[in-house]
Amino acid sequence: MTAVANDSGALAQLSEYDRALPRKRLAAGVLFFDAGGRVLLVDPVYKEPWEIPGGGVEWDESPKAGATREVKEELGLSLTLGRLLGMDWVGPRPGRSEGINAVFDGGALSAEQVAGIRLQAEELRGLEFVPVERVRERLIPLLARRVEACARAREEGTTVYLENGVPALD
DSSP, X not given: OEEEEOTTSOEEEEOHHHHHSOOOEEXXXXXXXXXXXXXXXXXXXXXXXXXXXXXXXXXXXXXHHHHHHHHHHHHOOOOOOOOEEEEEEEXXXXXXXXXXXXXXXXXXXXXXXXXXXXXXXXXXXXXXXXXXXXXXXXXXXXXXXXXHHHHHHHHHTOOEEEETTEEOOO
């Protein structure tokens, strides 16, 4: 066995078998809505175009804990997130390895919660609530498909499994 330090400084013992397993990037995002059913999008400082709140899940952190942490860091909101809306496997592409993205239900934010949002200036320059049918105007196609599918899963009370933003039905 080999000792591997994680981000918190603790040591985890990994077997040879475990070290040989593939590693995938893991990210977690949240769909928040306003009273009119529009979805919250954020404008990151470090890349174009827009995104949903969330980000990379850290070592030894669950996807839901990662999404909760990112919402607190990015928006200044301490909230209990709802259920998993979808999981999206994204294949490798130029400059990126394959990854898995979890999307959680943040629910409808009250006017008071929206007024309490404090953007982390190092990460976000703005936010906007957008009708779900118009997210393709702000998001890359992959993320737009993911948001649309997860918003539909929220309405239907289901959870969706996606591959590259497309429901995998078989």
